[in-house]
Amino acid sequence: MANAWATGSGISSSSAPIEVAGLRLKRFGNTLLEPFDLEVSAGECVSLTGPSGSGKSRLLRAIADLEPHEGEAYIDRQSRHNMSGPQWRKRVGLLPAECFWWGERVAEHFSELDARLFQALGFGPEVGDWESSRLSSGERQRLGLARLLANEPEVLLLDEPTANLDRENRQRVEDLIRSRQSQRHCAVIWVTHDREQQRRVAKRHYLIDARQLREVAWT
Amino acid sequence: MDLIQLSALDLAIAAGLVVLLAGLSLRLALGIERKLLIAALRSIVQLSLLGLVLKVLFEQSHPALIALLALFMLVVAGYEVMARQQRRFTGIWGMGVGTLSMFLSSFSVTLLALQVIIRVEPWYSVQYLIPLLGMLLGNTMSGIAIALDNLTHNAWQQRGQIEARLMLGHAWQQAIGEIRRNALRSGLIPIINAMAAAGVVSLPGMMTGQILAGSPPFEAAKYQIMILLLISAGTGFGATAAVWIGSRRLFDERQRLRLDRLRAGK
Numbered sequence: 001m002a003n004a005w006a007t008g009s010g011i012s013s014s015s016a017p018i019e020v021a022g023l024r025l026k027r028f029g030n031t032l033l034e035p036f037d038l039e040v041s042a043g044e045c046v047s048l049t050g051p052s053g054s055g056k057s058r059l060l061r062a063i064a065d066l067e068p069h070e071g072e073a074y075i076d077r078q079s080r081h082n083m084s085g086p087q088w089r090k091r092v093g094l095l096p097a098e099c100f101w102w103g104e105r106v107a108e109h110f111s112e113l114d115a116r117l118f119q120a121l122g123f124g125p126e127v128g129d130w131e132s133s134r135l136s137s138g139e140r141q142r143l144g145l146a147r148l149l150a151n152e153p154e155v156l157l158l159d160e161p162t163a164n165l166d167r168e169n170r171q172r173v174e175d176l177i178r179s180r181q182s183q184r185h186c187a188v189i190w191v192t193h194d195r196e197q198q199r200r201v202a203k204r205h206y207l208i209d210a211r212q213l214r215e216v217a218w219t
Numbered sequence: 220m221d222l223i224q225l226s227a228l229d230l231a232i233a234a235g236l237v238v239l240l241a242g243l244s245l246r247l248a249l250g251i252e253r254k255l256l257i258a259a260l261r262s263i264v265q266l267s268l269l270g271l272v273l274k275v276l277f278e279q280s281h282p283a284l285i286a287l288l289a290l291f292m293l294v295v296a297g298y299e300v301m302a303r304q305q306r307r308f309t310g311i312w313g314m315g316v317g318t319l320s321m322f323l324s325s326f327s328v329t330l331l332a333l334q335v336i337i338r339v340e341p342w343y344s345v346q347y348l349i350p351l352l353g354m355l356l357g358n359t360m361s362g363i364a365i366a367l368d369n370l371t372h373n374a375w376q377q378r379g380q381i382e383a384r385l386m387l388g389h390a391w392q393q394a395i396g397e398i399r400r401n402a403l404r405s406g407l408i409p410i411i412n413a414m415a416a417a418g419v420v421s422l423p424g425m426m427t428g429q430i431l432a433g434s435p436p437f438e439a440a441k442y443q444i445m446i447l448l449l450i451s452a453g454t455g456f457g458a459t460a461a462v463w464i465g466s467r468r469l470f471d472e473r474q475r476l477r478l479d480r481l482r483a484g485k
Contacts, residue, residue, distance in 0.1 A: 064386060066475055085474035090388025100379035102397070151387055 021076045022187035023063070023092070023155045028071030030055070030062050035071055036213040038206075040155070042076075043181045045188035047198040050208030056191045057097060059208070060157040063189070064094035075155060093153030097160050099144030101132035108132075109147050117146050120176045122169055138164040145173060149180065156180065156188045162197070174201060222432055234259070276345045285343050289326075289352055296321055296360045303364040306371040306481040308468055316465050317363050324457030325355040328449050336445065354425065354446055355453045358410060362454035363461045366406025370465050371481055373398045381476050391470040399466050406458035410451045417447055 022042040029035035032055030040046050050056050062069035065080065065088050073080045073092075080088050103109055107128030115125045121142045135143065141164050148156070156177065162170040178201070180186040190201050198205055199218070207216045237259045244252040276284055297318030307313045329352045333342045342348070374381065377398060384394040417423055418440075425446050429439035471477050 065473055066382060066385060068471075068475070086385070086388045086390050089386055094386045096383075096386070098379065100383040102377075102380040102384060147387065 021185070023189075024074040024077075025063065026072040026074070028062070028069065028073065030058060030067070030069040032058055032211065033208065033213060034211050038213065040187040040189060042154075042185040042187055044204070045177070045181055045190055045202045046204045046206055047202035048189055048191045048206045048208070049193060049198065054208040056208060057159050059213075060094055060096075060159055060189065060191065063155075063157055064089055064092055066094070090151060091153055092155040092157065093148045093151055094157040095145055095148050095159060095161055097163065099140045099147075101135070101140070103132060106130045106132050106135075106143060110150050112150070114146075114150060117149060120172060121146055122172055136164075138166070138169065141165065142169060142173065145176070149176070152184070154184075154186060156186050158188065158190045160191055160193070162192070162194075170197075177201065234263070273345060273349060276349070280345060282343050285345055285348060288349065292352065292356055293318060293322055293325075296356045299360055300364045300367065302484070304368050304371065304484050306368075306375055307484050308371075308465070309480050309482050312468055312480070316461055316468065317360075317367060320363055320457045320461035320464060321356060321359050323460050324453045325352060325359050328453040328456070329355055332445070332449055350425075351446070351449075355450060358450045359454045359457040362406040362410060362458045365409065366402045366458040367461050367465050369405040370398065370402035370462055371469075373401065374466075374469055374476075375478060375481065378476060378478060385474065385476060391466075391474045391476075394476070395466050395469065399462055402462050402466075403458055406462070407451075407455055410454045414447055414451060417443070423447065 022044065023038075023040045025036070025038040027035040028038065038046075048056055048059075058067070061067050063073065065073070065085055073088075075088070075091055083091075101109060105128065107113060109132070110128070113125070113128050118125060118127055123142070123146075127143070130139075141161065145158075145161060158177070161177075162173050165173065174197070177186075177188060177190075181188060188201075190198075192198055192201075195218075205216050205218060207214050237255065241252040241255050244250070244255060272288060276288065297314045300317030300321070301307055301314045304313075308316055329348065330342070332351055333339050333344075333347060337347060339347045374395065381394045381398070385391070413421075413423075423443050423446075426436075426439045426443035429442060430436055434442075468480060469477060
């Protein structure tokens with residue numbers, strides 16, 4: 001039944017899932033999670049929540065193929081097996097809760113500086129000269145997002161991207177992600193503990209509970 | 220000039236000094252007298268054994284026996300490299316990385332020296348092979364141990380930075396490039412310092428030995444120059460191999476950083 005997916009065929013039978021570009025996980029799991037299937041279409045955002053230590057971050061790391069796990073993953077109907085780790089990670093971008101900087105200046109982490117991208121996150125063009133070791137946690141988070149988006153990933157895995165931000169910057173981040181969904185058809189998995197934010201950014205909501213990934217409906 | 224033979228009493232006087240030092244350590248509560256005495260005892264036993272083994276090998280000169288001794292030296296050096304690591308590779312790689320790198324560098328450099336430079340007949344002549352290999356292994360061992368320790372230590376410390384680069388789709392070589400270069404530099408600094416100080420501050424062991432044995436000082440100097448150059452080349456290539464194999468081992472086939480392949484040493 002899921003063969004149509006695996007072969008990348010364009011024909012879908014009535015029993016097959018609706019074919020959508022985006023991210024698809026099949027029998028996916030790790031030491032913290034029972035295997036599950038999940039699809040996030042291009043341009044869609046799903047929220048993910050669960051108690052701390054339940055494995056949200058580990059799940060995102062596994063989807064970005066940063067640590068060993070079980071199951072299959074596809075992007076835009078292409079299996080992860082057909083591309084190298086770096087190729088996959090360039091298309092499936094992870095924004096971790098804590099963003100690390102290896103170079104001395106912010107600009108060293110970008111192949112080109114996009115003033116509009118910086119502006120959308122509340123930075124002037126001079127931000128490239130800033131010392132990366134002096135960034136505040138909120139700046140690290142917003143610039144980490146800029147660094148990731150400059151890479152033009154097709155899937156965004158966001159691990160509490162607004163945890164250290166004030167109201168204004170939180171709004172900027174939400175707007176920027178929304179525009180990436182509508183204009184570049186990014187598929188997004190957004191980890192957050194904030195109920196209001198979940199409602200604002202996503203239509204489908206997932207919860208990790210007792211080693212299971214479950215879809216939850218909120219009214 | 221004949222070599223003056225040392226008697227047991229001569230050695231006992233030298234040993235007495237170390238015992239005196241151990242007494243001082245006890246008096247000053249340094250707590251290293253036990254270590255000092257064990258190390259001194261080890262060196263006495265090990266060197267005496269080596270002397271006896273070489274004596275037998277000089278008489279027999281059987282290639283298989285020489286190969287066995289060379290192999291034994293390599294394995295012990297490999298173990299030493301592992302023992303000096305704060306974080307070691309799990310499984311066979313713990314000893315494997317260092318041993319393989321030393322085999323590649325020390326053995327090929329020794330072979331080159333014997334066949335191309337000194338042109339000994341036969342090339343496996345014990346008198347040349349074992350001392351040369353010993354000096355190369357001993358120095359390469361230190362360089363590799365330092366470089367590997369530096370590599371694994373920094374990879375552990377900077378895992379966030381390495382993974383940040385992997386997350387952006389950088390290849391593993393890029394992600395660990397700076398750490399790799401630093402590790403290699405750290406492994407090469409001791410031998411660079413040794414070369415810079417040779418003859419000015421320190422009179423190197425081999426030259427000292429040859430002069431004591433009655434060689435003309437200038438001949439001894441030439442041998443020492445050759446050995447120092449070979450050692451630096453051997454250390455450099457060995458450390459390069461070790462850092463390359465080690466850093467490759469830190470990543471898997473999906474180019475994920477695999478720090479679970481390291482375990483804490485003692």
